[in-house]
Amino acid sequence: MASVIQIILNGLVLGGVFLIVAIGLNIIYGLNRVMNLAHGSLYALGAYFGYTLVTGKVLLFGLDFEFGGLNFFLALILAPALVGLVGWVLERVLIEPMRDRPMIYTLILTYGLMFLIDGLIKANWGDTPHYIIPPEFLQKPVYIGDFSYPAYRFALLVGVAVVMGLLMTLLNRTRMGINMRAAADIPEMVSALGVNLKAVRVGAFVLGCVMAGIAGFLVGPLYPILPIMGHDMLISSFVVIVIGGLGSLRGVIVAALLVGFVQALAEAVITNFAMVIVYMLMAVILVFKPYGILGEGKFE
């Protein structure tokens, strides 16, 4: 019984991380029609910014300095904001000029960007893995009777819930969010209504990058922070949004949890073939629902 609960929790943690990364990717796709292959690298960047802020050891290609280090929770807000800033610069410099080109060109552009960011991370921070040290009270396992589970993983689940709550509030209750959702559906109408479509698209791109940054920071205490940490996360989140439906927010939520659970369950039951099951699931779902569980099949 204890292990069943653990597997459910493991699935939730996996799914939660996938969710935050994938929803960012999907927001960017939904409004910009850009499949951002550098998304995994932005996720890594979030983790590295977090590590830098928490330890206070700033590396800047040789212009290094140190400060006291920030509180974990303060860094949790600042690091994704910095990733958002990077995202804003990228949008202005690279994505904007590509707006009228077919999607495959931005696909290749962001693939080049992935190389660039990964290379810069490696050049600046090196290959040694790092961890973000969480606050003391999150470092020990939580015991409930003879059942135990790492406290930080509970905290991560809470974090995912809070982030999703904030995101939903942003999208449903604020002017910007409502414009975004409308622009994703009928951009012509929205721009006819006098909404600055450009600003909405920039906003969506930055928001997507911030989500990647949050996810990167949240996994910092769990998984080793490495220059290539984003590669597999990119593929996993790609699988998630494909299953969920490109551009569909509800679809991503369903798919992220589904993939998380299937992976956790498959690893526990048929350990050696776990990943085969995940990809099999993707193919089977696509055969029956070509645009994903809740996708609408928009494509440019």
Next chain:
Amino acid sequence: MSNRTNQAPGSLLRRWSGAHPLSLGGFVLVVAGMVVLPLVVTNPFYQNLWTRILIFGLLAMSLDVLLGFTGLLSFMHNSYLGLAAYAAGLFTINVNPESLWLAMLVGVVFTMIIAWPVGWLQVRTGGLAFALLTMAFGMMYYTVAWKWHDVTGGDDGLVAAIEHGLPKVAEEGMVPYLDINLGPWNLGNTSDPVHVYYLVLFIVVVAFILTHRMVNSPLGAVLEAIRENEERASFVGINVRRFKLIGWLVACGLAGLAGTLWMFLERNIAPDTMHAFEGAEVLMMVLLGGMGSLWGPFLGAGIFILLKDCLSSATEHWEIYVGLVVIFLVLFLPKGVAGLSSMLRRKPSENK
């Protein structure tokens, strides 16, 4: 479309090749240069490099047939290269360690057998779903190659499978070198990089000419019509799905051909060649070279492979520079390198 099929008869040569005399001359010149190349530069490293570029050029060209002419995107076209390489390699070590042509045939046919039902399924969906399904199947091939350890050697590639004692005929512990026989004549052996180079060059040139012929034939015109407007094509009575499937099979067959050549060059294949990121690189070769030109992808393959090879030898931080070059090319050469030349002169296809 009808314009193209009812083209006024030109010179015999032009009708056969479907090409402008000027570009035909260019083609002959390039091929002649490539035939002479290994005689001038005798270092096996470069011969190896050019062979690799030709093989990846062929793979990229096969994707161009799909993307540039049929308007369908395959995210992981490299997986069909992988399938054929595994098939040809396994056939050589398990069944027949002598015949190169047979191994090639087996590799291509196996790829087509896999690609057929998958393609049948894929063409029943739309453009985006088609692309996503290629990704899903690509990932599946990748995981199968990686997990079916007893047959494929898993993560370590085919050499590990041979080490596990699977094959019956492999003696030297690797996919053997093969004689290049043509009827009763022995033209060489794949142990010599120059012979492999000429073999690959020959196959690639033949494949290029045939593909070029195909895209300039009525079939090619139909494919292009589908690319331009699927609905209209179906209104004039074209069975869109059937022709999409044909385009897909041609593309997969050519990718398979590249895969068998890979096996003769490398004598080993590992799942990482079938990874999604490698698929993105093939797409990059097509786009950097110039989509829809057939020869552009070869240029793209050359640029990208040389770039990666040279930069990764020059600096540990090669990723930065590769990234910068790719970004620069995409931003400033919207039609790829092939687009540069069409700026200088009109494309033969527009030269009615």
Next chain:
Amino acid sequence: MKKYLVLALTVVLALSLAMPMAALAKKPVKIGVLVPLTGIVAQGGQEMVMGIKMAAAVKKTILGRPIQLVVEDTRVKPAVAVSKAKKLVYKDGVVALIGVFSSGVGLALAKNMDQLKVPFLSTHVMTTKFYGLNPLVFRCGQLANDQTAVGNVQGILATPDLKKRKYYVLVHDYSWGHDAAQRFIKLAKANGITVVNPDFDRAPIKTTDWSTYLTKIKASGADGIYIALITNVIPHFAKQATDFGLMKTCRLVSGAAPGPLELEEGGSATYGIFGASDYAWDLQRFNPKAKKWNAAFWKMFKTIPSDAAAHSYVGAMNLFNAIEKAGSTDAKKVAAALRGISFDGPYGVVRISAKDNCMRNAAVLTETMAAPANPYGAKVYMKVIKIFPAKVLGPPE
């Protein structure tokens, strides 16, 4: 560590390429170094390069000529490694290849040596398939799987707390991992050590979240875990096991030495990893040569001396000495000189067997724990708890 401007590096590289090598008075002896510098084991690759660079700095010249190392990034991909090897041999004209992480890459390379015709000395390939594989292929570095298994089983038998435990076997899913698991399970059975899952679990190399594996281990009732994970990953696994409270009930025995920098990052969560390996800097308590080597390594790189660096150093030394002994850079002569050569380095005499081209050396059984005050600033270290003589580890000749 790499506190330099990347731009500056490019300029320097461009300049160094522009300057003709012929300007040097004597033609250098070129050695090709194949290591992973990108990908999951990049840190291990960096440490290998350090060890080999240090050997070149100590040796200075071979046959009166300067040593030039040409480093190439394999990206841990067999096809890339082979093409880089061809570049090194045909274009750069290296006289020998050294390095290589991962058994898959090693096997793919080894199969090409008949064509490349240079000696290839691997420092990190642990698969038992390397024994007597090819006259030009050598191993001198990390212990092979059979040697590690012997060391670990002996260590388990000699430690009462470890002996009575039931072991769960978890390995990385590639030939090294499989080989390591099979070797350990076979030997454990023969010695009456209980293994809970004889058909062992295989985790993908990319695994970052070990939670489900840990849950499985917990549920299996095992109180010992035998892992064969690549060096950089061992501390991550240990850290997550600690997070799950597993390290309280279980002991962790590892088929490879954990990387020191990863141990530092994992901190106290990585205490309690047992394992046989060639080297741990703690060996300086027993061997003055180790002390000297550690000090020299620290002086040169200002980082904690690692197992990977030490055995790459020894491997490179054996290779350099063999070329010297052969009196020429001819592949066959160097290979003949390598057979039977030995070097007395930081962990004693390391000899390359004339019978199967693979090394024999003494090894240590270590446990990770809080480090005493040390000049390297390490907070976690691998404490040497037992030293195995070379004879014990075998294999017999």
